[in-house]
Amino acid sequence: MDKHIALSDSSLRTPDSESTTAGSSQIQDLRKMFICWWHRSTVLRFMIPFMIPLTIFWILPLIGSFLISFTDWNYISPRMNFVGLNNYFHVFTSHGFQRAVRNTILFSLGTNMTTIALGLVMAMGFQNHYRGSRFYQMAIFSPWVTPAVAVSMVWSWIYQPERGLANYLLTSLGFAPLQWLHSSDTAMLGIVIFTIWKTVGWTMLFYIGALERVPQSLYEAAHLDGCSAWNRFRYITLPLISPTTFFLFIVNMITSIQVYDQIQIMTQGGPGGSTTTLLYLYYQQAFQNFQMGPANAVAMVILVLILVLSILSMKISKRWVHYD
Amino acid sequence: MQSHILKTWFFHLTRHFIMGSISFIFLFPLLWMVLGGFKTNNEIWQQPYRLLPGNWHFTDVFNTARGIQFGPYIFNSLLVGIVGSAATILCAALFAYALVFVKGRFHHRLFWLVLVTYMLPSAVTYVPSYVLLARMNLLDSLTGLMFSNLASVFAVFFLRQSFLKMNYEYIEAAQMDGASHLAILRHVVYPMNKPAFITVGLLTFVQNYSSYMWPSIILSSREKLLVSQGLRQFFIQEGAYGMNWSEVMLGSTLTVIPILVIFALGQRWFTTGITEDSGLK
Numbered sequence: 001m002d003k004h005i006a007l008s009d010s011s012l013r014t015p016d017s018e019s020t021t022a023g024s025s026q027i028q029d030l031r032k033m034f035i036c037w038w039h040r041s042t043v044l045r046f047m048i049p050f051m052i053p054l055t056i057f058w059i060l061p062l063i064g065s066f067l068i069s070f071t072d073w074n075y076i077s078p079r080m081n082f083v084g085l086n087n088y089f090h091v092f093t094s095h096g097f098q099r100a101v102r103n104t105i106l107f108s109l110g111t112n113m114t115t116i117a118l119g120l121v122m123a124m125g126f127q128n129h130y131r132g133s134r135f136y137q138m139a140i141f142s143p144w145v146t147p148a149v150a151v152s153m154v155w156s157w158i159y160q161p162e163r164g165l166a167n168y169l170l171t172s173l174g175f176a177p178l179q180w181l182h183s184s185d186t187a188m189l190g191i192v193i194f195t196i197w198k199t200v201g202w203t204m205l206f207y208i209g210a211l212e213r214v215p216q217s218l219y220e221a222a223h224l225d226g227c228s229a230w231n232r233f234r235y236i237t238l239p240l241i242s243p244t245t246f247f248l249f250i251v252n253m254i255t256s257i258q259v260y261d262q263i264q265i266m267t268q269g270g271p272g273g274s275t276t277t278l279l280y281l282y283y284q285q286a287f288q289n290f291q292m293g294p295a296n297a298v299a300m301v302i303l304v305l306i307l308v309l310s311i312l313s314m315k316i317s318k319r320w321v322h323y324d
Numbered sequence: 325m326q327s328h329i330l331k332t333w334f335f336h337l338t339r340h341f342i343m344g345s346i347s348f349i350f351l352f353p354l355l356w357m358v359l360g361g362f363k364t365n366n367e368i369w370q371q372p373y374r375l376l377p378g379n380w381h382f383t384d385v386f387n388t389a390r391g392i393q394f395g396p397y398i399f400n401s402l403l404v405g406i407v408g409s410a411a412t413i414l415c416a417a418l419f420a421y422a423l424v425f426v427k428g429r430f431h432h433r434l435f436w437l438v439l440v441t442y443m444l445p446s447a448v449t450y451v452p453s454y455v456l457l458a459r460m461n462l463l464d465s466l467t468g469l470m471f472s473n474l475a476s477v478f479a480v481f482f483l484r485q486s487f488l489k490m491n492y493e494y495i496e497a498a499q500m501d502g503a504s505h506l507a508i509l510r511h512v513v514y515p516m517n518k519p520a521f522i523t524v525g526l527l528t529f530v531q532n533y534s535s536y537m538w539p540s541i542i543l544s545s546r547e548k549l550l551v552s553q554g555l556r557q558f559f560i561q562e563g564a565y566g567m568n569w570s571e572v573m574l575g576s577t578l579t580v581i582p583i584l585v586i587f588a589l590g591q592r593w594f595t596t597g598i599t600e601d602s603g604l605k
Contacts (some may be wrong), residue, residue, distance in 0.1 A: 042422070042426055043422045043428045046426065047418070049414070049419070050419035053471065053474035054438075054441065057456070058441050058474060058475060060452065061451075061452035062444065062448065062452075064449075064455070073463060094443055125339065130336070134591075136346070138591065139348075140346065140350045142351065142584075143354070143392050143584050145355065145584075146534075146583065147534030147536075147580070147583075148534065148552070149534070149536055149550060150357070150551075150552075150555060150575075150579050151353060151576070152355045153573070154354075154576065157368070157569065159510075165373070173584035193400070242371070258446070260536070264536070264556075279509055282447060283537070292451055296451060299451075300448075302448055303444065303448050310443050
């Protein structure tokens with residue numbers, strides 16, 4: 001900016017001195033060229049502050065991960081050998097990987113389906129504003145803003161088998177107590193419940209917005225035609241909010257495939273690997289065992305999983321999502 | 325008529341009862357955490373539970389809060405949260421502005437690049453990013469952390485959606501008056517998209533403030549940890565059983581307070597930001 005002003009100042013002054021007519025036209029040309037370049041480069045100047053970190057920390061590492069996944073690099077030694085598809089072969093046949101895939105799918109679908117259903121139901125409770133509705137919204141949303149690590153600690157108290165709140169509630173309702181995070185059967189359930197509690201407020205806020213955008217006149221017309229409440233929900237609300245559902249499903253899937261914090265704090269992938277997801281496996285192999293090759297092979301699997309999911313959902317969305 | 329009034333009254337009461345109970349369930353763990361800081365270890369574990377502590381020893385709690393030395397962690401997190409987010413939003417706003425308001429040949433392809441990056445899991449890039457940071461001598465430094473978080477594809481996405489809804493005539497009018505692009509961004513685009521800016525700011529802040537995995541990979545010295553690593557440190561150093569739960573709860577509470585304060589301040593813009601500018605029709 002400053003350069004621009006400085007230059008136009010000096011070029012304003014030059015035509016005044018008669019002696020340098022030839023020079024001034026040259027300067028005029030230069031000035032025009034500069035202004036032209038300056039305008040053209042606006043895009044460049046505005047984009048560079050974002051493009052530099054994007055290139056350094058997203059695009060280059062992505063290519064790097066892909067390349068490392070074909071080597072036997074262990075971070076400490078400077079040597080690395082090309083091993084072809086060995087890492088992938090090794091990863092795909094290992095029991096730990098297959099279990100991690102199953103755990104990831106279980107976790108993602110379990111949290112996602114419930115979050116979307118619950119979020120929508122709770123958003124229905126906020127149709128048209130009323131006194132206190134904002135307070136309730138913020139209360140339900142508050143777990144989302146609190147750091148996962150901080151609330152994970154409270155939840156490890158809730159899940160404590162002997163004196164925790166969860167078993168206290170279960171036994172007082174007449175059910176048998178569970179081992180929660182201490183048993184490989186229930187540990188994933190515990191993580192899923194925690195994640196739903198933490199994330200459902202986010203989904204709900206989006207649904208509140210979506211429900212507000214459904215034209216009220218449609219409901220009135222349907223009401224006059226004698227449509228039941230369920231049918232109004234089924235044939236008006238659901239189709240009209242389907243873009244939001246679609247968006248939330250994708251975004252939530254992508255975030256839940258990357259779950260890490262609560263697993264690291266509450267179970268460390270245990271007991272017996274029952275809560276080891278793909279990302280946790282990646283972390284263990286890369287930053288605990290320093291097996292960069294297999295780790296990045298897992299990373300590529302995560303990447304492909306998310307790409308497939310995105311493409312698939314785009315295809316599906318064309319069939320049943322209604323964009324008006 | 326009388327029965328009609330009674331009916332709506334009943335409806336309101338039921339609604340408040342249901343939403344109130346749901347809110348209580350969602351707030352309970354947080355409430356327990358805050359109150360746990362005031363309790364002794366035995367009080368936390370005793371059954372039947374008591375929500376309120378036996379004594380409100382404010383001075384004791386204040387002294388413990390000083391004793392556990394959480395200040396540096398909170399300071400680091402706030403630094404990364406505020407400075408890091410401000411820089412992130414500045415970069416994202418410039419980029420989104422160029423995408424939307426300055427005509428260019430490659431915009432379409434660039435936006436596709438951004439869209440694809442949006443779907444990528446950041447964790448996939450951790451190993452090479454770690455190596456690159458090491459090469460730049462930025463490991464174990466907050467600068468390195470902020471720099472590596474600088475490109476927020478989400479922020480670009482969100483701001484772009486909001487910018488697209490603007491009336492282009494405002495930009496043209498400002499250009500007629502000879503305003504530079506930077507001035508237009510500052511004096512026209514920013515005020516007209518304030519809810520979107522505040523929403524993105526708050527979300528980025530929360531993300532940076534409480535981030536856990538990436539910082540625990542690249543930060544190692546104790547005085548540089550963020551709150552999440554600090555809490556974890558605290559959690560493991562005494563072992564799960566000998567752990568002083570009331571101190572853990574107090575530490576957790578301290579980390580949550582700054583976030584709640586910032587959200588309470590931005591709450592008004594935030595909900596409209598999400599419900600109206602969420603990038604969806």
